[in-house]
Amino acid sequence: SAVISQKPSRDICQRGTSLTIQCQVDSQVTMMFWYRQQPGQSLTLIATANQGSEATYESGFVIDKFPISRPNLTFSTLTVSNMSPEDSSIYLCSVGGTYITYEQYFGPGTRLTVT
Amino acid sequence: KNEVEQSPQNLTAQEGEFITINCSYSVGISALHWLQQHPGGGIVSLFMLSSGKKKHGRLIATINIQEKHSSLHITASHPRDSAVYICAVHSGGSNYKLTFGKGTLLTVNP
Numbered sequence: 751s752a753v754i755s756q757k758p759s760r761d762i763c764q765r766g767t768s769l770t771i772q773c774q775v776d777s778q779v780t781m782m783f784w785y786r787q788q789p790g791q792s793l794t795l796i797a798t799a800n801q802g803s804e805a806t807y808e809s810g811f812v813i814d815k816f817p818i819s820r821p822n823l824t825f826s827t828l829t830v831s832n833m834s835p836e837d838s839s840i841y842l843c844s845v846g847g848t849y850i851t852y853e854q855y856f857g858p859g860t861r862l863t864v865t
Numbered sequence: 866k867n868e869v870e871q872s873p874q875n876l877t878a879q880e881g882e883f884i885t886i887n888c889s890y891s892v893g894i895s896a897l898h899w900l901q902q903h904p905g906g907g908i909v910s911l912f913m914l915s916s917g918k919k920k921h922g923r924l925i926a927t928i929n930i931q932e933k934h935s936s937l938h939i940t941a942s943h944p945r946d947s948a949v950y951i952c953a954v955h956s957g958g959s960n961y962k963l964t965f966g967k968g969t970l971l972t973v974n975p
Binding site for chain 1: 900906913953966968
């Protein structure tokens with residue numbers, strides 16, 4: 751299994767500002783993913799973070815709003831830019847493809863409130 | 866219509882009761898996950914299965930590929946089992962993307 755930590759665990763931010771969320775894994779992983787969970791909703795994939803290349807974004811999510819870095823096989827960041835109250839969500843990092851195809855492990859999440 | 870449907874949406878039980886949460890999906894899958902999300906937001910992977918049945922402690926997960934249906938059972942439920950239980954599926958190929966159900970909120974009262 752993989753142990754994932756995220757920073758910060760929660761934050762309250764003002765609209766128009768940006769927040770960078772960090773995801774650290776205790777082992778090298780092939781696939782890292784960023785999800786958003788809006789209040790009362792299911793998880794939605796934002797993007798797949800690719801090591802050494804640009805992230806692959808899902809429909810409805812763009813790099814200018816959610817820039818992602820993946821400098822190595824154990825770390826990634828997601829930035830939520832120019833925030834509005836609609837960005838208030840839990841943001842989760844997950845990893846997969848370690849030892850067994852299709853296994854995924856999730857981080858503890860970052861609870862973001864935008865005022 | 867969602868590709869992954871869970872039922873019930875909300876479930877309240879008394880401590881000790883046997884609990885079943887159902888998941889139906891409409892696409893061909895390579896694997897199905899049962900996840901547990903506590904109020905703090907973090908998610909724990911309970912099971913990943915592609916056939917048959919798995920058991921871990923008081924939790925049992927089954928899947929019927931032909932019927933496109935999976936169930937999560939909790940025996941001798943306890944208040945600490947109170948959480949949101951989420952079903953998620955992999956549609957296969959080299960794409961590791963998961964499609965999630967909306968979750969079932971379980972409350973177990975003492």
